[in-house]
Amino acid sequence: MIEAIRDAHDVMMEREPNLVVFGEDVGFFGGVFRCTKGLQKKFGSHRCFDTPISENGIVGAAVGMAAYGLRPCVEIQFSDYMYPAFDQIVSEAARLRYRSAGDFSAPMTIRMPVGGGIYGGQTHSQSPESLFAHVCGLKTVMPSNPYDSKGLLIAAIEDEDPVVFLEPKRLYNGPFDGHHDRPVVPWSSHALSEVPDGYYRVPLGKATVRREGGAVTIVTYGTMVHVALAATQESGIDAEVIDLRSLVPLDEEAIIESVRKTGRCVIVHEATRICGFGAELSAVIQESCFYHLKTPIRRVTGWDTPYPHAFEWQYFPGPGRVADEIRLALED
Template sequence: MTKMTMIQALRSAMDVMLERDPDVVVFGEDVGYFGGVFRCTDGLQAKYGASRVFDAPITESGIVGAGVGMAAYGLRPVVEVQFADYVYPALDQIMSEAARLRYRSAGDFTAPMVIRMPCGGGIYGGQTHSQSPEALFTHTCGIRTVMPSNPYDAKGLLIAAIENNDPVVFLEPKRLYNGPFDGHHEKPVVPWSKHALGEVPEGHYTVPLESARIARPGQDVTVIAYGTMVFVAETAAAETGVDAEIIDLRSLWPMDLPTVVQSVQKTRRCVIVHEATRTSGFGAELLALVQEHCFYHLEAPIVRVTGWDIPYPHAQEWSYFPGPTRVGEALREVMEA
């Protein structure tokens, strides 16, 4: 076991798979010689050569489209979209080609590819570097959508995604790359918390896709979160004193519904937290699923805490996305209902 940041864990996952499987290739804007804008691929080109880890032109549709062709041919490409906000030119390749290839070819072809992209705010990146578009992908049949919250899960989930035979959109909360936030601070918590430098095995291991994690056991209310919001929810629970059970979804879709249902049926209350805008966000789907499966167990209305329904604000982003104060208010609301 080695202590790693999420960046180091992601790099380790790609390193392991490049060594194990000659069909794995890594490419995207600046991922080769420079090692990626966040340094996630630093050193991989030097180790494996420019035919396995290489730079691509600034064309997201071309990057993802080339990945779809490589995957159909038999390779396992890991492509990087430099920021999730840049993915929109590539949506047709993801949704119309990668997602449908298995079905439209009656199983003759598959698209075993991973599309990595940093997501979310917290770095004052503005409207074009801070979005959380996960609902676009959870809405698209044929795509798996993953978002880790800690180094151990990041490496294990990325390896599992690379080995999977379906396309996986792998969303990486950039706010967690070098350590978690408690929701009140604009820099990683200092001194490093137990989550910042996670204990990560050096070699090969996987975290099963479609498996959620109980980040914090509790009895009074279930909080469903993922990515950065897991740590925001933990801080809110600690500050309010509410005995909240926090579920880190990890795999957004397909999701681990049995773990969610079991928790809500136990606590009889539910709060859903995500950073993306509220309307038609993934939280709406979570709310519907909990309502369908747990209606007769609920003792309070389900509450969502999300980003505002406005264009992403540059200077006010720390007011835009949920913090411990807003999540704490939701916890008190469901407990008093």
């Protein structure tokens, strides 16, 4: 995934002369996860450069650049660091088109690594996607594999409105389960490691079916796509796995079609349960699929606690927890 994200930057900096990339350590160092490695050397320090440790400065500068005609793609080193910039994201970037009656827009992308898996504790491991999904004017994206990472990032950079691009850290170098540091589903099992050279797009707001099935629908995104696929293997149940890819805009049609077919649904995400994005998904499904549901909608999530540094692998929904909920969803 790191290489795919780096390649998306490279492709778009070649195609779009107004694209600028900046953030803490993204220039000379290539980013803490090396997602921008080599860009400064290739395109120069005027197009890929380091900033002070000031998230509100990074995003505030990007809003001004975007309004002035540039197309910034900025990195917040960890999503946990974005809170000083939240006012700029919500009050400026998200509202610019509306408050100016269309005279200005903010074609900018804000990249953030999200989630756990590196024992980073409470200040490096949060999953704040529901905060962004709640803000009108923002688009929120979370890929689950290298192919989508490149295509979605290209689409985000080309979008005329601000996009929050969330990158699951556990997937940077391959997918892992919720119990052990080992691959769950090899990328090659569904060709998701095959990333084409050059330009291509994965459209924002379009979900995809990662596994077809008829017994129950699992709706998920990011790292949990691979955990869900592992859970179907562990349970032996014919589950359909929907990878949302974009939270906003949300592909409601794909979700509704699947749940109406199976009559059952399990929602999985790494973030805490209360007010998590799964609550919105549950509401959408309840409103549109009520008479098709055979059992209540079930959610598998992180704990409703501050992020537990020492117990993060227990905190994550793992294949075992998801498999248990799949079985419960099948009980009439």
